[in-house]
Amino acid sequence: MKIGLDILGGDYAPKATITGAIEAQKQLTGDQRIVLFGKTEETKQLINQAGGNSSDFEYVEAPEVIAMGEHPTKAITQKPNSSIAKGFEYLKNKEIDSFASAGNTGAMLVGSMFSVKAIPGVLRPAIASIVPKLKSGFGILLDVGANADCKPEMLNQFAILGSVFAEHVFNVSNPKVGLLNIGEEEEKGNILTTSTYPLLKANDKINFIGNAEGRDLFSDHADVYVCDGFTGNVVLKLAESFYVVTLKKGFKDDFFDRFNYEQYGGSPILGVNAPVIIGHGISTPEAIKNMVLFSRDMIESKFIDSIRSIFN
Numbered sequence: 001m002k003i004g005l006d007i008l009g010g011d012y013a014p015k016a017t018i019t020g021a022i023e024a025q026k027q028l029t030g031d032q033r034i035v036l037f038g039k040t041e042e043t044k045q046l047i048n049q050a051g052g053n054s055s056d057f058e059y060v061e062a063p064e065v066i067a068m069g070e071h072p073t074k075a076i077t078q079k080p081n082s083s084i085a086k087g088f089e090y091l092k093n094k095e096i097d098s099f100a101s102a103g104n105t106g107a108m109l110v111g112s113m114f115s116v117k118a119i120p121g122v123l124r125p126a127i128a129s130i131v132p133k134l135k136s137g138f139g140i141l142l143d144v145g146a147n148a149d150c151k152p153e154m155l156n157q158f159a160i161l162g163s164v165f166a167e168h169v170f171n172v173s174n175p176k177v178g179l180l181n182i183g184e185e186e187e188k189g190n191i192l193t194t195s196t197y198p199l200l201k202a203n204d205k206i207n208f209i210g211n212a213e214g215r216d217l218f219s220d221h222a223d224v225y226v227c228d229g230f231t232g233n234v235v236l237k238l239a240e241s242f243y244v245v246t247l248k249k250g251f252k253d254d255f256f257d258r259f260n261y262e263q264y265g266g267s268p269i270l271g272v273n274a275p276v277i278i279g280h281g282i283s284t285p286e287a288i289k290n291m292v293l294f295s296r297d298m299i300e301s302k303f304i305d306s307i308r309s310i311f312n
Contacts, residue, residue: 001031002058003295004096007038008065008083009103010283014038014046017102020288022052027293034292035096037062037083062086065103068281072106076114084108088115091274098295100266102279102288109146109269109278116273119304121311123151125271126158127229127278128165129236132258134218140166140175141217141225144232144267152196155179155226159206160310161270162224168303178212178222180231186210192228200226205310265291268298271307275299 007017021034028034035058036043044054064082066075076085084107087099092115101108109125118125126143133139140162147154159177166175179200181189186197188211200208212222217235227235243259246252265287266279275298279291 002033002035002096004035004087004099006083006087006101006103007036007043009101011281016285017288018046019050019285023289024292025056033058037087039063060086066107068104072110075107076110084111092116097299098275100277100291100295102283105278112269112272112276118271119308122271123154125269127267128270129267130264139223143229144236145229147229150228152199155196156199159226163206164303164306166223168301172223174207175223176209177206177224180225180227181211184211262287265294
Protein backbone atom coordinates (compact mmCIF):
# COMPACT_ATOMS: atom_id res chain seq x y z
CA MET A 1 0.00 0.00 0.00
CA LYS A 2 1.29 3.44 -0.96
CA ILE A 3 -0.40 6.48 0.57
CA GLY A 4 0.28 9.75 -1.26
CA LEU A 5 0.62 12.93 0.82
CA ASP A 6 1.13 16.50 -0.36
CA ILE A 7 3.87 17.92 1.87
CA LEU A 8 3.44 21.49 0.59
CA GLY A 9 -0.34 21.82 1.08
CA GLY A 10 -1.83 23.71 4.02
CA ASP A 11 -1.23 26.90 5.97
CA TYR A 12 1.38 25.27 8.24
CA ALA A 13 3.20 23.24 5.59
CA PRO A 14 5.73 21.76 5.36
CA LYS A 15 6.49 21.44 9.09
CA ALA A 16 2.97 20.40 10.11
CA THR A 17 2.61 17.92 7.25
CA ILE A 18 6.02 16.38 7.95
CA THR A 19 5.36 16.03 11.69
CA GLY A 20 1.97 14.47 10.94
CA ALA A 21 3.51 12.07 8.43
CA ILE A 22 6.11 10.95 10.96
CA GLU A 23 3.41 10.23 13.56
CA ALA A 24 1.23 8.40 11.02
CA GLN A 25 4.11 6.23 9.83
CA LYS A 26 4.49 4.88 13.38
CA GLN A 27 0.99 3.37 13.12
CA LEU A 28 1.44 1.78 9.70
CA THR A 29 2.61 -1.77 9.05
CA GLY A 30 5.77 -2.65 7.15
CA ASP A 31 4.00 -3.01 3.81
CA GLN A 32 2.30 0.39 4.12
CA ARG A 33 4.38 3.34 2.92
CA ILE A 34 3.76 7.08 2.75
CA VAL A 35 4.86 8.75 -0.48
CA LEU A 36 5.69 12.42 0.04
CA PHE A 37 5.18 14.96 -2.75
CA GLY A 38 7.25 18.12 -2.37
CA LYS A 39 10.83 19.33 -2.26
CA THR A 40 12.65 16.09 -1.64
CA GLU A 41 15.95 17.23 -0.10
CA GLU A 42 14.29 19.86 2.09
CA THR A 43 11.71 17.30 3.20
CA LYS A 44 14.37 14.74 4.17
CA GLN A 45 16.23 17.34 6.20
CA LEU A 46 13.08 18.44 8.02
CA ILE A 47 12.14 14.82 8.78
CA ASN A 48 15.54 14.16 10.34
CA GLN A 49 15.39 17.45 12.28
CA ALA A 50 11.97 16.49 13.62
CA GLY A 51 13.33 13.23 14.99
CA GLY A 52 12.05 11.00 12.20
CA ASN A 53 13.89 8.71 9.83
CA SER A 54 13.89 9.92 6.23
CA SER A 55 14.39 6.35 5.00
CA ASP A 56 10.91 5.45 6.29
CA PHE A 57 9.31 7.35 3.40
CA GLU A 58 9.29 7.49 -0.38
CA TYR A 59 9.63 10.77 -2.25
CA VAL A 60 8.50 12.44 -5.45
CA GLU A 61 10.13 15.71 -6.46
CA ALA A 62 7.39 18.32 -6.84
CA PRO A 63 8.80 21.75 -5.98
CA GLU A 64 5.91 23.96 -7.11
CA VAL A 65 3.04 25.01 -4.85
CA ILE A 66 -0.54 25.72 -5.84
CA ALA A 67 -1.51 28.57 -3.53
CA MET A 68 -4.94 28.71 -1.88
CA GLY A 69 -6.04 31.69 -3.97
CA GLU A 70 -5.02 30.35 -7.38
CA HIS A 71 -7.54 29.38 -10.05
CA PRO A 72 -7.78 25.57 -9.76
CA THR A 73 -7.97 24.62 -13.44
CA LYS A 74 -5.24 27.04 -14.53
CA ALA A 75 -3.00 26.00 -11.66
CA ILE A 76 -3.29 22.27 -12.39
CA THR A 77 -2.47 22.73 -16.08
CA GLN A 78 0.16 25.46 -15.71
CA LYS A 79 1.99 23.89 -12.77
CA PRO A 80 2.60 20.27 -13.77
CA ASN A 81 5.44 20.03 -11.23
CA SER A 82 3.29 21.16 -8.32
CA SER A 83 2.78 18.76 -5.43
CA ILE A 84 -0.94 18.42 -6.20
CA ALA A 85 -0.50 17.89 -9.95
CA LYS A 86 2.26 15.33 -9.39
CA GLY A 87 0.18 13.56 -6.79
CA PHE A 88 -2.68 13.07 -9.21
CA GLU A 89 -0.30 12.01 -11.96
CA TYR A 90 0.95 9.20 -9.72
CA LEU A 91 -2.59 8.34 -8.61
CA LYS A 92 -3.73 8.11 -12.23
CA ASN A 93 -0.81 5.81 -13.07
CA LYS A 94 -1.56 3.68 -9.99
CA GLU A 95 1.87 4.35 -8.54
CA ILE A 96 0.09 5.32 -5.31
CA ASP A 97 -3.20 3.99 -3.92
CA SER A 98 -4.58 7.25 -2.51
CA PHE A 99 -3.76 10.95 -2.42
CA ALA A 100 -4.37 13.50 0.32
CA SER A 101 -3.67 17.22 0.61
CA ALA A 102 -4.54 20.14 2.88
CA GLY A 103 -3.94 22.48 -0.05
CA ASN A 104 -6.20 24.20 -2.57
CA THR A 105 -9.62 22.49 -2.41
CA GLY A 106 -10.57 23.49 -5.93
CA ALA A 107 -7.32 22.10 -7.31
CA MET A 108 -7.98 18.82 -5.51
CA LEU A 109 -11.44 18.60 -7.09
CA VAL A 110 -10.19 19.52 -10.56
CA GLY A 111 -7.20 17.22 -10.22
CA SER A 112 -9.35 14.26 -9.27
CA MET A 113 -11.74 14.87 -12.18
CA PHE A 114 -8.91 15.34 -14.70
CA SER A 115 -6.82 12.39 -13.56
CA VAL A 116 -8.63 9.44 -11.98
CA LYS A 117 -11.99 10.81 -13.20
CA ALA A 118 -15.49 10.06 -11.98
CA ILE A 119 -16.63 6.45 -11.77
CA PRO A 120 -18.63 5.68 -14.95
CA GLY A 121 -22.28 6.41 -14.27
CA VAL A 122 -21.61 8.98 -11.52
CA LEU A 123 -22.94 12.36 -12.64
CA ARG A 124 -20.87 14.44 -10.19
CA PRO A 125 -18.60 13.43 -7.32
CA ALA A 126 -19.43 14.82 -3.89
CA ILE A 127 -17.41 15.86 -0.85
CA ALA A 128 -18.50 14.05 2.30
CA SER A 129 -18.05 15.17 5.89
CA ILE A 130 -18.34 13.35 9.19
CA VAL A 131 -20.78 14.70 11.79
CA PRO A 132 -20.80 13.35 15.38
CA LYS A 133 -23.96 11.88 16.84
CA LEU A 134 -25.06 12.95 20.30
CA LYS A 135 -25.08 9.44 21.83
CA SER A 136 -22.21 7.79 19.97
CA GLY A 137 -20.90 7.22 16.47
CA PHE A 138 -20.99 9.42 13.43
CA GLY A 139 -23.18 10.42 10.51
CA ILE A 140 -22.19 11.33 6.97
CA LEU A 141 -23.20 14.63 5.36
CA LEU A 142 -22.86 15.17 1.59
CA ASP A 143 -22.39 17.17 -0.52
CA VAL A 144 -20.51 19.80 1.52
CA GLY A 145 -19.07 21.94 -1.24
CA ALA A 146 -18.25 20.25 -4.54
CA ASN A 147 -21.57 21.15 -6.20
CA ALA A 148 -23.25 24.38 -5.09
CA ASP A 149 -26.11 23.79 -7.52
CA CYS A 150 -27.55 20.31 -7.89
CA LYS A 151 -30.16 18.40 -9.83
CA PRO A 152 -32.43 15.82 -8.17
CA GLU A 153 -30.62 12.99 -9.97
CA MET A 154 -27.35 14.10 -8.40
CA LEU A 155 -28.76 14.02 -4.87
CA ASN A 156 -30.16 10.58 -5.58
CA GLN A 157 -26.65 9.41 -6.45
CA PHE A 158 -25.15 11.16 -3.42
CA ALA A 159 -27.42 8.98 -1.29
CA ILE A 160 -25.89 5.85 -2.84
CA LEU A 161 -22.33 7.16 -2.49
CA GLY A 162 -22.88 8.09 1.15
CA SER A 163 -24.53 4.75 1.95
CA VAL A 164 -21.70 2.69 0.46
CA PHE A 165 -19.13 4.87 2.23
CA ALA A 166 -20.88 4.56 5.61
CA GLU A 167 -21.28 0.80 5.23
CA HIS A 168 -17.78 -0.09 4.04
CA VAL A 169 -15.59 2.49 5.80
CA PHE A 170 -17.53 2.95 9.06
CA ASN A 171 -19.18 -0.49 9.17
CA VAL A 172 -22.73 0.87 9.47
CA SER A 173 -25.16 -1.90 8.57
CA ASN A 174 -27.97 -0.82 6.20
CA PRO A 175 -27.39 2.92 6.81
CA LYS A 176 -30.45 5.12 7.08
CA VAL A 177 -30.58 7.95 4.52
CA GLY A 178 -32.32 11.26 5.19
CA LEU A 179 -32.93 14.17 2.82
CA LEU A 180 -31.95 17.41 4.57
CA ASN A 181 -35.01 19.64 4.37
CA ILE A 182 -37.06 22.33 6.14
CA GLY A 183 -39.76 19.93 7.31
CA GLU A 184 -40.40 16.23 7.78
CA GLU A 185 -43.48 16.07 5.54
CA GLU A 186 -42.97 14.67 2.04
CA GLU A 187 -44.36 17.75 0.30
CA LYS A 188 -42.14 20.22 2.21
CA GLY A 189 -39.13 21.99 0.71
CA ASN A 190 -37.99 23.81 -2.41
CA ILE A 191 -38.06 22.61 -6.01
CA LEU A 192 -34.88 20.58 -5.54
CA THR A 193 -35.94 18.66 -2.44
CA THR A 194 -39.55 18.04 -3.53
CA SER A 195 -38.23 16.67 -6.83
CA THR A 196 -35.56 14.58 -5.11
CA TYR A 197 -37.85 12.97 -2.55
CA PRO A 198 -39.69 10.60 -4.96
CA LEU A 199 -36.35 9.52 -6.49
CA LEU A 200 -34.97 8.58 -3.09
CA LYS A 201 -38.23 6.89 -2.15
CA ALA A 202 -38.06 4.70 -5.25
CA ASN A 203 -34.32 3.95 -4.90
CA ASP A 204 -34.00 0.30 -3.84
CA LYS A 205 -30.23 0.66 -3.32
CA ILE A 206 -30.65 2.76 -0.18
CA ASN A 207 -32.56 2.70 3.10
CA PHE A 208 -34.44 6.00 2.72
CA ILE A 209 -36.25 7.16 5.86
CA GLY A 210 -37.65 10.47 4.56
CA ASN A 211 -36.85 14.10 5.24
CA ALA A 212 -34.48 15.19 7.98
CA GLU A 213 -34.47 18.63 9.56
CA GLY A 214 -31.43 20.50 10.79
CA ARG A 215 -32.23 19.54 14.38
CA ASP A 216 -31.93 15.85 13.43
CA LEU A 217 -28.37 16.10 12.21
CA PHE A 218 -26.65 15.05 15.44
CA SER A 219 -29.22 12.41 16.42
CA ASP A 220 -29.75 8.77 15.42
CA HIS A 221 -32.46 9.87 12.96
CA ALA A 222 -30.25 8.94 10.00
CA ASP A 223 -26.72 7.80 9.18
CA VAL A 224 -26.40 9.63 5.86
CA TYR A 225 -27.73 13.14 5.23
CA VAL A 226 -28.06 14.29 1.63
CA CYS A 227 -28.16 17.90 0.39
CA ASP A 228 -26.74 20.23 -2.26
CA GLY A 229 -23.19 21.49 -1.78
CA PHE A 230 -24.25 25.04 -0.90
CA THR A 231 -26.48 23.92 1.96
CA GLY A 232 -23.99 21.30 3.10
CA ASN A 233 -21.10 23.74 3.25
CA VAL A 234 -23.10 26.22 5.33
CA VAL A 235 -24.09 23.44 7.75
CA LEU A 236 -20.51 22.13 7.93
CA LYS A 237 -18.97 25.53 8.69
CA LEU A 238 -21.59 26.15 11.38
CA ALA A 239 -20.93 22.74 12.94
CA GLU A 240 -17.16 23.33 12.88
CA SER A 241 -17.66 26.55 14.85
CA PHE A 242 -19.18 24.69 17.81
CA TYR A 243 -15.81 23.37 18.95
CA VAL A 244 -14.21 26.82 18.63
CA VAL A 245 -17.05 28.41 20.62
CA THR A 246 -16.64 25.91 23.47
CA LEU A 247 -12.93 26.72 23.65
CA LYS A 248 -13.59 30.46 23.71
CA LYS A 249 -16.24 30.02 26.41
CA GLY A 250 -13.83 27.93 28.44
CA PHE A 251 -15.87 24.80 28.96
CA LYS A 252 -15.06 21.17 28.22
CA ASP A 253 -17.62 18.80 26.75
CA ASP A 254 -17.01 15.36 25.22
CA PHE A 255 -19.67 15.81 22.55
CA PHE A 256 -18.42 19.19 21.34
CA ASP A 257 -14.85 17.93 21.46
CA ARG A 258 -15.87 15.56 18.68
CA PHE A 259 -16.46 18.56 16.41
CA ASN A 260 -12.70 19.13 16.34
CA TYR A 261 -11.74 18.64 12.67
CA GLU A 262 -8.33 17.28 13.72
CA GLN A 263 -9.90 13.96 14.75
CA TYR A 264 -11.03 13.14 11.22
CA GLY A 265 -8.15 14.40 9.11
CA GLY A 266 -10.13 15.44 6.07
CA SER A 267 -13.11 15.02 3.77
CA PRO A 268 -13.17 12.37 1.02
CA ILE A 269 -14.25 13.02 -2.55
CA LEU A 270 -16.79 10.27 -3.23
CA GLY A 271 -17.51 9.09 -6.75
CA VAL A 272 -14.00 9.15 -8.25
CA ASN A 273 -11.90 6.10 -9.14
CA ALA A 274 -9.44 6.30 -6.24
CA PRO A 275 -9.41 7.47 -2.62
CA VAL A 276 -8.86 11.25 -2.51
CA ILE A 277 -8.98 13.23 0.74
CA ILE A 278 -9.10 17.01 1.15
CA GLY A 279 -7.67 18.29 4.41
CA HIS A 280 -8.51 21.51 6.21
CA GLY A 281 -6.31 24.44 5.20
CA ILE A 282 -5.33 24.98 8.84
CA SER A 283 -4.43 21.31 9.33
CA THR A 284 -2.19 20.64 12.31
CA PRO A 285 0.18 17.65 12.64
CA GLU A 286 -2.61 15.74 14.42
CA ALA A 287 -4.99 16.40 11.51
CA ILE A 288 -2.36 15.34 8.96
CA LYS A 289 -1.68 12.13 10.90
CA ASN A 290 -5.38 11.27 10.93
CA MET A 291 -5.71 12.16 7.24
CA VAL A 292 -3.04 9.59 6.40
CA LEU A 293 -4.66 6.94 8.62
CA PHE A 294 -8.06 7.74 7.09
CA SER A 295 -6.49 7.23 3.65
CA ARG A 296 -5.29 3.81 4.78
CA ASP A 297 -8.77 2.87 6.00
CA MET A 298 -10.34 3.96 2.72
CA ILE A 299 -7.89 1.86 0.71
CA GLU A 300 -8.43 -1.20 2.89
CA SER A 301 -12.22 -0.93 2.73
CA LYS A 302 -12.29 -1.32 -1.08
CA PHE A 303 -15.50 0.72 -1.06
CA ILE A 304 -14.72 2.12 -4.51
CA ASP A 305 -15.11 -1.37 -5.98
CA SER A 306 -18.54 -1.54 -4.38
CA ILE A 307 -19.53 1.82 -5.90
CA ARG A 308 -18.38 0.65 -9.33
CA SER A 309 -20.46 -2.52 -9.05
CA ILE A 310 -23.57 -0.45 -8.29
CA PHE A 311 -23.16 2.06 -11.10
CA ASN A 312 -21.93 -0.34 -13.79
